Amino acid sequence: MAALLEVRGLRAGFDTDAGYIEVLDGVSFELASGETLGLVGESGCGKSVSALSIMNLLPRPAGKITAGSIGFQNRDLVTLPKEELHDVRGNRISMIFQEPMTALNPVHRVGNQIIEAVKLHEPDLTTAIARRRALEMLERVGIPAPDQRLNEYPHQLSGGMRQRVMIAMALTMQPDLLIADEPTTALDVTIQAQILDLLREMQRESGMAILFITHDLGVIAELCDRVTVMYAGCVVEQASVTQLFSTPRHPYTQGLLRSIPRLDATPKQPLTTIPGTVPALIDMPKGCRFRNRCLNAEDDCELRSPDLIHAAGRQIACHHPVAEVLT
Amino acid sequence: MKESLLQVRGLKKYFPVRGGVFLRRIGNVQAVEDVSFSVERGKTLGLVGESGCGKSTVGQTILKLHNPTAGEIFYEGRDIAAMNRAELKAFRRDVQIIFQDPFESLNARHTVSRILEEPFVIHEMGTAAERRSWAGDLLNRVGLQADALDRFPHEFSGGQRQRIGIARAIALQPKLVVCDEAVSALDVSIQSQVINLLMDLQREMNLALIFIAHDLAVVKHVSDDIAVMYLGKIVEQADAQEIYAFPRHPYTKALLSAIPIPDPSRRGERIILSGDVPSPIDPPNGCRFHTRCPHAADQCRTVEPTEELVNEGHRVACHFWNELADHNAVG
Ligand SMILES: Nc1ncnc2c1ncn2[C@@H]1O[C@H](COP(=O)(O)OP(=O)(O)OP(=O)(O)O)[C@@H](O)[C@H]1O
Ligand SMILES: Nc1ncnc2c1ncn2[C@@H]1O[C@H](COP(=O)(O)OP(=O)(O)O)[C@@H](O)[C@H]1O
Ligand code: SF4
Ligand code: SF4
Ligand SMILES: [Mg+2]
Ligand SMILES: [Mg+2]
Numbered sequence: 001m002a003a004l005l006e007v008r009g010l011r012a013g014f015d016t017d018a019g020y021i022e023v024l025d026g027v028s029f030e031l032a033s034g035e036t037l038g039l040v041g042e043s044g045c046g047k048s049v050s051a052l053s054i055m056n057l058l059p060r061p062a063g064k065i066t067a068g069s070i071g072f073q074n075r076d077l078v079t080l081p082k083e084e085l086h087d088v089r090g091n092r093i094s095m096i097f098q099e100p101m102t103a104l105n106p107v108h109r110v111g112n113q114i115i116e117a118v119k120l121h122e123p124d125l126t127t128a129i130a131r132r133r134a135l136e137m138l139e140r141v142g143i144p145a146p147d148q149r150l151n152e153y154p155h156q157l158s159g160g161m162r163q164r165v166m167i168a169m170a171l172t173m174q175p176d177l178l179i180a181d182e183p184t185t186a187l188d189v190t191i192q193a194q195i196l197d198l199l200r201e202m203q204r205e206s207g208m209a210i211l212f213i214t215h216d217l218g219v220i221a222e223l224c225d226r227v228t229v230m231y232a233g234c235v236v237e238q239a240s241v242t243q244l245f246s247t248p249r250h251p252y253t254q255g256l257l258r259s260i261p262r263l264d265a266t267p268k269q270p271l272t273t274i275p276g277t278v279p280a281l282i283d284m285p286k287g288c289r290f291r292n293r294c295l296n297a298e299d300d301c302e303l304r305s306p307d308l309i310h311a312a313g314r315q316i317a318c319h320h321p322v323a324e325v326l327t
Numbered sequence: 328m329k330e331s332l333l334q335v336r337g338l339k340k341y342f343p344v345r346g347g348v349f350l351r352r353i354g355n356v357q358a359v360e361d362v363s364f365s366v367e368r369g370k371t372l373g374l375v376g377e378s379g380c381g382k383s384t385v386g387q388t389i390l391k392l393h394n395p396t397a398g399e400i401f402y403e404g405r406d407i408a409a410m411n412r413a414e415l416k417a418f419r420r421d422v423q424i425i426f427q428d429p430f431e432s433l434n435a436r437h438t439v440s441r442i443l444e445e446p447f448v449i450h451e452m453g454t455a456a457e458r459r460s461w462a463g464d465l466l467n468r469v470g471l472q473a474d475a476l477d478r479f480p481h482e483f484s485g486g487q488r489q490r491i492g493i494a495r496a497i498a499l500q501p502k503l504v505v506c507d508e509a510v511s512a513l514d515v516s517i518q519s520q521v522i523n524l525l526m527d528l529q530r531e532m533n534l535a536l537i538f539i540a541h542d543l544a545v546v547k548h549v550s551d552d553i554a555v556m557y558l559g560k561i562v563e564q565a566d567a568q569e570i571y572a573f574p575r576h577p578y579t580k581a582l583l584s585a586i587p588i589p590d591p592s593r594r595g596e597r598i599i600l601s602g603d604v605p606s607p608i609d610p611p612n613g614c615r616f617h618t619r620c621p622h623a624a625d626q627c628r629t630v631e632p633t634e635e636l637v638n639e640g641h642r643v644a645c646h647f648w649n650e651l652a653d654h655n656a657v658g
Contacts, residue, residue: 018483043485144602160601188377188541190600193585197599215514218544218587222594241591259519260589261400261548267567268526268549277484 010068045244094170111150160191239314331365338398373550427508440476486517565641
């Protein structure tokens with residue numbers, strides 16, 4: 001399987017008043033054409049920083065990539081000259097965010113923003129044709145009365161509608177890869193179901209790959225082919241969605257899956273928990289970063305941090321993984 | 328029949344919509360429209376529904392943070408609108424609230440100790456030394472160390488801040504706590520810790536909870552009874568197990584079916600509702616759900632359904648709940 005996107009040993013961080021803080025501690029994952037990869041983990045573990053690194057959108061000048069590579073269609077985005085990078089970001093990879101209001105310009109009509117996106121992709125189009133494209137896109141993403149919506153401002157749309165507009169804009173350039181950073185987290189469940197349905201349909205039509213970032217394991221199970229689990233700036237496990245949910249091998253993945261309240265569980269029973277909390281970025285422990293919360297931890301976990309290694313069709317970063325039994 | 332701890336009857340809460348040069352009242356947000364339910368001692372009522380459907384307004388009106396537009400709220404049999412000073416004081420001690428973002432509800436400039444001692448100060452309880460020692464006890468109770476007393480809220484993680492919010496809410500041994508999205512902002516591994524804490528405290532203190540949340544799996548886990556709201560109305564209420572196993576209202580069915588299940592072998596057909604929730608300023612006539620209901624008929628557009636009894640404790644407001652009984656969404 002030739003990877004479309006191949007992130008290797010990515011380190012990134014920010015200059016802050018307290019000095020440089022490393023956020024990504026060597027992140028690696030890969031994504032094939034047409035595939036949906038879920039990137040899951042708790043708040044602050046580095047999901048968005050990973051995505052922004054791929055998009056070359058880390059805030060400047062504080063944010064920087066200090067090591068690693070981001071292979072995309074046989075080019076390394078970390079070292080790629082600016083002009084070529086522009087082509088990749090403008091034409092091959094698009095991104096949608098949790099709060100589309102931050103990505104849409106509040107003072108411009110929705111229509112003009114989509115038309116601009118269309119023209120950016122195909123500069124030779126006349127405005128009339130670009131406008132027709134914009135209309136088609138809005139129709140495709142299921143916006144009712146699209147010609148009326150074209151003349152409205154972002155704040156006049158509901159959250160679900162704004163996310164549809166974002167998706168329409170992201171898809172105008174027919175990307176090979178769509179990065180979706182928590183696109184449904186701010187939406188109600190019935191609207192979330194609409195948007196997930198839409199993304200699936202758009203993917204079926206276009207064959208694009210999706211990197212789907214979320215902290216919701218339900219959404220992952222629903223949508224993704226494979227899953228990358230992150231913890232405190234590291235990838236701890238990567239597996240097919242079936243493998244991951246039926247036989248999680250990293251103690252963190254297992255703990256996470258056991259902590260979710262389930263509809264079919266007996267109510268009012270104590271939930272399984274992962275004791276403790278994530279260590280702060282500024283004092284990450286030596287060795288395995290999950291050590292202070294891990295039930296499998298032994299002395300060697302303190303001495304060296306586990307590498308992400310291939311094991312029986314998946315990747316795990318743990319010295320003492322959970323045995324592969326059904327949970 | 329034994330008396331409920333809390334009984335809400337025909338509760339209505341409208342907020343004015345102002346406009347024009349003189350900011351005159353030009354309409355109403357019908358945030359809560361004719362809502363009735365009761366909460367039993369030591370039990371949990373889950374309140375679910377999409378954002379803006381009126382959950383928080385219900386919770387806040389119970390706390391007397393709003394005056395109801397109409398309807399009555401009885402606490403231990405007494406109408407809270409007609410309470411005298413002494414009764415009100417006891418009521419304010421007995422009924423507490425925990426919010427989604429504890430950071431906003433905890434005074435950032437006060438130490439944890441001051442935050443936790445405040446309820447005792449307000450109710451003129453104990454000496455300074457006693458209050459500090461009670462604050463320490465409260466911290467232990469919610470799983471924090473007493474050395475947290477002299478620190479400030481921003482020095483804690485979200486889950487720890489929520490524990491502090493819980494500690495403050497239980498300081499006066501309340502009988503009812505409204506948890507308004509109290510675990511919604513927490514990561515799963517921390518969320519499960521806080522849910523367990525709430526359930527432990529409930530058992531120890533015989534606490535009643537009104538648990539407001541949009542995560543239905545969480546609500547089902549903690550609740551004895553569940554009320555589902557849509558656009559200011561309760562469309563269905565029943566025992567938690569019953570409502571999940573046998574949802575009757577088309578909205579409840581769609582809501583349940585929309586929950587992503589953390590099990591890839593159960594990817595299935597979902598009921599996808601079309602459109603958005605209409606505005607509560609000008610809600611649809613007849614059944615408020617008719618603009619999105621897959622079963623809407625002519626009658627639904629004009630006649631408002633009233634609550635009917637499915638069985639003891641299970642009520643639903645839909646003209647066709649009986650005919651639709653076979654359409655079960657969850658499977
Ligand atoms: N501009 C910045 N300056 C300094 N630190 C930052 C900046 N942006 C992010 N960070 C830090 O980097 C870490 C990872 O952040 P990131 O946004 O990738 O988390 P995430 O996994 O996307 O979390 P969430 O689920 O909350 O979105 C966090 O500790 C965060 O505080
Ligand atoms: N103080 C207020 N003034 C005006 N409108 C309000 C106020 N509080 C809530 N509302 C409106 O009432 C409706 C219900 O709100 P709320 O109870 O907060 O919903 P929920 O908690 O279910 O998300 C919403 O339309 C909201 O905008
Ligand atoms: S390396 Fe050690 S501490 Fe880390 S997850 Fe594995 S067993 Fe636990
Ligand atoms: S009353 Fe009609 S519109 Fe309302 S839920 Fe029932 S079938 Fe649907
Ligand atoms: Mg993020
Ligand atoms: Mg609310």
